[in-house]
Amino acid sequence: MEGMTALTSVITSSLTAGMTDGSAASTESSAVENRDLACATRVLRTEADALVALADxxxxxxxxxxxxxxxxxxxxxxxxxxxxxxxxxxxxxxxxxxxxxxxxxxxxxxxxxxxxxxxxxxxxxxxxxxxxxxxxxxxxxxxxxxxxxxxxxxxxxxxxxxxxxxxxxxxxxxxxxxxxxxxxxxxxxxxxxxxxxxxxxxxxxxxxSAADFREFHPGGQLGRALLKVTDIMHKGTDLPLCRLDSPLSDVIFEMTAKRLGCVGVTDEAGVLVGIITDGDVRRHLTPELLAERADSIMSPRPKTIRPKALIVEALREMNEKKITTLFVIEDDRPLGIVHIHDCLRAGAA
Incomplete structure (x- = not known):
């Protein structure tokens, strides 16, 4: 019985000592952390005060x-x-x-x-x-x-x-x-x-300006955010276009060759007056379709965007209108076309 009492006393003393040592270590750690935070705060406030003095x-x-x-x-x-x-x-x-x-x-x-x-x-x-x-x-x-x-x-x-x-x-x-x-x-x-x-x-x-800034920052997220539609649009021979009186056989060939899912329709003055999408072709598909003219199935007043618009604006416009392409126009004439995939590849998401 005396041996058990002695053993219990030793265990209790050890536990008490361990708790005391742990508490001391925790207190010491907290003191170090407080000193570090105080030092960092002092440095930042000193430098902040210096900047105020500099401004004044x-x-x-x-x-x-x-x-x-x-x-x-x-x-x-x-x-x-x-x-x-x-x-x-x-x-x-x-x-x-x-x-x-x-x-x-x-x-x-x-x-x-x-x-x-x-x-x-x-x-x-x-x-x-x-x-x-x-x-x-x-x-x-x-x-x-x-x-x-x-x-x-x-x-x-x-x-x-x-x-x-x-x-x-x-x-x-x-x-x-x-x-x-x-x-x-x-x-x-x-x-x-x-x-x-x-x-x-x-x-x-x-x-x-922001446009000037972009010229010096073409790389990285900032450069991508400041890209304009003219930087990524399809233009020249890559621009899918046809005339009002173009036969739909030519329209389908143009749409297939340019691989953008649509063709812009222009009048005699080169003004963009309509658009034909691959969906339009499917909806009007009949044995006589190829003999029809472009203006017979086109949708008038296609959605467009100005040349200086940022690609983030083009992406927002396409998302809101639930479309995949926008013609870039100036004076009502098409300069190019931008696809939603072009915007995503350029990092506009």
């Missing part, structure tokens, strides 16, 4: 930079070293995709021949947190020598970059999100956002 600091220098970049005949050359260089690459890519020809030049490579990529009718945007990045020296000197406009983006108004620039975009004096104050965090976020502000402001000045 915009002044005439920003407008001067826009005037300068909008007025050049060449391209915008964006440059920077280290983290600023990564941001510069993104700024150049954003500008290039929104109507401002731009590219990135690495300052180190510039000192070994790539200065030749910068022409006299270009402008340079140089990024440097301190404004004293020595790798930028050759690019700065090159712009001064040949009168190439220079826009500097830095946190120090008294820096060499700011003083040598035609326009200095000075970031507000806010702390880095890094607790050591060393890792570029807030500063690069502000540079990136300021680059976006410049690119979008230039986009609006130029009246850059």
């Amino acid at each position: 600091s915009l002044d005439g220098a920003f407008l001067q930079a826009l005037d300068l970049l909008h007025g050049i005949e060449g391209r915008v050359v964006v440059t920077g070293m280290g983290k600023s260089g990564h941001v510069a690459r993104k700024i150049a890519a954003t500008m290039a995709s929104t109507g401002t020809p731009a590219f990135f030049v690495h300052p180190g490579e510039a000192s070994h021949g790539d200065l030749g990529m910068i022409a006299k009718n270009d402008a340079v945007v140089a990024l440097s947190n301190s404004g004293e990045t020595h790798e930028l020296a050759d690019i700065i000197a090159y712009t001064r020598r040949f009168g190439i406009p220079l826009i500097g983006m830095t946190r120090r108004a008294a820096s060499s970059l700011a003083e040598q620039s035609d326009v200095a975009l000075v970031l507000p004096p806010v702390p880095e999100a890094c607790p050591l104050g060393l890792a570029p965090t807030t500063s690069t976020t502000m540079m990136l956002a300021l680059g976006d502000a410049i690119a979008v402001a230039l986009l609006e000045r130029r009246g850059f």
Whole structure:
């Protein structure tokens, strides 16, 4: 009996200790998670506050930079070293995709021949947190020598970059999100956002449209969404057409050859006045059908769409009308025809 009591005591103690250890581990894990969330929240709020400060600091220098970049005949050359260089690459890519020809030049490579990529009718945007990045020296000197406009983006108004620039975009004096104050965090976020502000402001000045945007983004979902019916329509010799007085034997041959399940009917002036579908042929099928004319079985006023319509609009129209084809017309004359399968293949679904 005493042995049983002792064993029970040992088991109880072990269970109690295990529960205590588990509770301690859970508490420690929760503390770590709370610290991580607090750190992430602090970083995001610090950078968000910095962006507000940046927005409030915009002044005439920003407008001067826009005037300068909008007025050049060449391209915008964006440059920077280290983290600023990564941001510069993104700024150049954003500008290039929104109507401002731009590219990135690495300052180190510039000192070994790539200065030749910068022409006299270009402008340079140089990024440097301190404004004293020595790798930028050759690019700065090159712009001064040949009168190439220079826009500097830095946190120090008294820096060499700011003083040598035609326009200095000075970031507000806010702390880095890094607790050591060393890792570029807030500063690069502000540079990136300021680059976006410049690119979008230039986009609006130029009246850059969705159609223009699509020209620079032909691939991917965005490019497909901005495709127009004229990009995918069947045209020329692939366009199934016949005249009002065409014998149905010719109509059926045309429909079979073009394989779109229909034929558009035009009058003497080339105006689209009707449509004959394979269903129309089946419904009127008699021994005498082949001797009839196209206008005897055609359906008048076929469904059409304008040339500049997006393929998503064409797909919606076909779904709503429960049809599979739309003629693309201009001045009432057929330019092409688009089939629902063409829209689906182009990714309009």
